[in-house]
Amino acid sequence: MKRAATMLAVSLAISMVVGACASMQPGGRDLVAKAVSAQGGADALSAVKTLSYKATSRQWEPEQSAIAGGEMRLANEATLVSVTDVAAGATRNDWVRNFHYPAPRTFTFSEIVTAEAGYVAGIDSNGRTKQSREANPPAHAMSGLRLAAAQREILLASPLLALEMSKRPDRVSPAPSVTVAGVRHPAVSYRAGDQTLTVLFDPATGLPTRVRSLDYDNIWGDVTYDLVLADWRTVGGARVAMSRKYELNGRTVMDVKLGEATVNTSIAADRVSIPAPFLATARKPATGAVPYQWIIRRQFIGTYLDSDRPSYDTQGSPGLRLQELAPGIQHVVGGSHNSLIVEMKDHVIVFDAPVSDWQSNWTISAARGKYVRKPVKYLVLTHHHMDHAGGLRAYADAGATIVVGAGTAAHYRRLLAAPFTRNPDLSPRDLSGTPIVEVAGRHVLSDGTRQVELHVLDPNPHAAGLLIGYVPDARLGFVTDIWSPGAAPLPDRLNPGLAALVAGVKKAGISPLKFAGGHGGSADYEPLAALEGK
Numbered sequence: 001m002k003r004a005a006t007m008l009a010v011s012l013a014i015s016m017v018v019g020a021c022a023s024m025q026p027g028g029r030d031l032v033a034k035a036v037s038a039q040g041g042a043d044a045l046s047a048v049k050t051l052s053y054k055a056t057s058r059q060w061e062p063e064q065s066a067i068a069g070g071e072m073r074l075a076n077e078a079t080l081v082s083v084t085d086v087a088a089g090a091t092r093n094d095w096v097r098n099f100h101y102p103a104p105r106t107f108t109f110s111e112i113v114t115a116e117a118g119y120v121a122g123i124d125s126n127g128r129t130k131q132s133r134e135a136n137p138p139a140h141a142m143s144g145l146r147l148a149a150a151q152r153e154i155l156l157a158s159p160l161l162a163l164e165m166s167k168r169p170d171r172v173s174p175a176p177s178v179t180v181a182g183v184r185h186p187a188v189s190y191r192a193g194d195q196t197l198t199v200l201f202d203p204a205t206g207l208p209t210r211v212r213s214l215d216y217d218n219i220w221g222d223v224t225y226d227l228v229l230a231d232w233r234t235v236g237g238a239r240v241a242m243s244r245k246y247e248l249n250g251r252t253v254m255d256v257k258l259g260e261a262t263v264n265t266s267i268a269a270d271r272v273s274i275p276a277p278f279l280a281t282a283r284k285p286a287t288g289a290v291p292y293q294w295i296i297r298r299q300f301i302g303t304y305l306d307s308d309r310p311s312y313d314t315q316g317s318p319g320l321r322l323q324e325l326a327p328g329i330q331h332v333v334g335g336s337h338n339s340l341i342v343e344m345k346d347h348v349i350v351f352d353a354p355v356s357d358w359q360s361n362w363t364i365s366a367a368r369g370k371y372v373r374k375p376v377k378y379l380v381l382t383h384h385h386m387d388h389a390g391g392l393r394a395y396a397d398a399g400a401t402i403v404v405g406a407g408t409a410a411h412y413r414r415l416l417a418a419p420f421t422r423n424p425d426l427s428p429r430d431l432s433g434t435p436i437v438e439v440a441g442r443h444v445l446s447d448g449t450r451q452v453e454l455h456v457l458d459p460n461p462h463a464a465g466l467l468i469g470y471v472p473d474a475r476l477g478f479v480t481d482i483w484s485p486g487a488a489p490l491p492d493r494l495n496p497g498l499a500a501l502v503a504g505v506k507k508a509g510i511s512p513l514k515f516a517g518g519h520g521g522s523a524d525y526e527p528l529a530a531l532e533g534k
């Protein structure tokens with residue numbers, strides 16, 4: 001009894017201290033109330049029943065750069081017409097996206113996002129699901145992962161976010177102020193579903209100035225993803241930010257500029273309703289470990305696979321599987337991205353670590369099952385792009401040496417030293433001591449019997465230091481991104497990527513019969529070589 005009383009006294013004392021700290025924070029809920037008032041007041045914001053705007057948008061992808069750690073690629077320039085029916089909780093975005101990377105093309109499509117489901121009309125990606133390919137005209141229901149990400153992005157950018165926060169004070173808590181560019185911003189935390197956002201306020205105007213998410217990025221680990229709001233205009237009594245910039249670890253990766261914006265323009269119900277057949281198959285929003293950065297940024301380059309397993313289309317593929325290409329050589333296929341496993345005397349070598357540590361864990365486990373007591377000694381990364389290297393941590397954790405192309409080791413050393421506490425597939429640990437071997441020109445991995453050759457393919461149009469692999473006893477090569485063997489018929493003449501491969505094969509003095517791909521499947525090399533000079 002006495003003990004319980006003491007405990008109670010102690011916990012009361014603790015709660016008093018916590019309470020005192022909380023009230024010492026400059027605001028919390030006061031900051032939210034001030035923001036609501038700065039945005040026109042609760043009455044004006046509550047009167048917003050619909051919001052419509054036109055915008056232009058540019059998106060850049062930092063982890064598809066030509067040089068590891070180098071300049072971001074401009075991924076696309078787009079126009080957007082967006083309408084939101086606040087009462088219905090539905091948003092429609094009509095996009096025209098002109099892509100610069102990985103190939104010039106235009107996707108014109110519409111997204112409808114509600115609380116329950118998401119839908120895409122039109123083609124929005126080169127990585128289409130079975131449902132999208134089979135629908136006529138092309139359309140598909142969003143995966144639960146994409147729906148969760150789309151809902152979060154709509155919430156972040158909503159001019160009604162502060163109003164929503166003011167109505168849900170139990171989800172608001174004080175947060176330490178954040179200094180950006182020398183200016184101290186008071187801040188609060190806001191719990192939205194299983195996300196905790198940090199909202200920063202302008203110390204002068206009280207307007208929300210930055211909405212921060214703490215995400216996992218498969219290259220840089222723990223990252224900040226900030227929506228920076230600026231250029232406030234009054235639209236029908238409510239203040240709306242006409243400039244939305246998105247910063248990934250402080251670098252602008254998306255810049256959206258609103259043109260015309262109106263409130264309370266009527267929206268026909270069918271514009272924001274999902275057609276019944278798609279609604280019937282639509283997934284509920286995913287919860288828990290949603291790979292937001294993967295979902296958002298694969299869309300930047302028009303290659304997002306809208307599936308509840310980022311590695312493969314859950315509707316169109318039974319999953320990843322091993323395909324034997326030669327004795328002791330397994331191609332990991334069944335997904336959007338492949339690896340190659342090569343058996344050596346007392347270990348295995350794996351080429352590429354695509355998508356995520358989830359896929360890496362699958363591949364490592366499949367290799368263990370096939371080649372018992374042969375650990376992965378080397379992970380060879382053909383190049384640094386996020387979709388082929390983003391699963392490297394699981395290999396580092398499994399004790400593999402990472403083998404990379406010329407001029408890229410420093411980049412990998414930096415990212416292996418980055419914390420990754422939000423990685424859904426690997427618990428946090430120190431990988432900064434992972435051995436890295438940088439290959440210049442030619443490199444041979446040998447166990448005294450089998451040899452595996454690595455060749456740097458410079459110059460090439462895709463990525464500096466790009467490696468190809470070659471197993472002489474099987475006369476099999478491995479190539480990623482400059483050729484996807486079997487994915488599509490060969491063109492009539494060599495394009496720059498294929499020309500780089502043909503030149504590289506000659507320079508290396510190798511004589512492959514077949515290539516296996518980081519995408520696609522495997523195919524004979526001779527028909528490709530025969531295109532030279534055409």
Ligand SMILES: [Zn+2]
Binds near residue numbers: 383388462
């Ligand atoms: Zn690439």
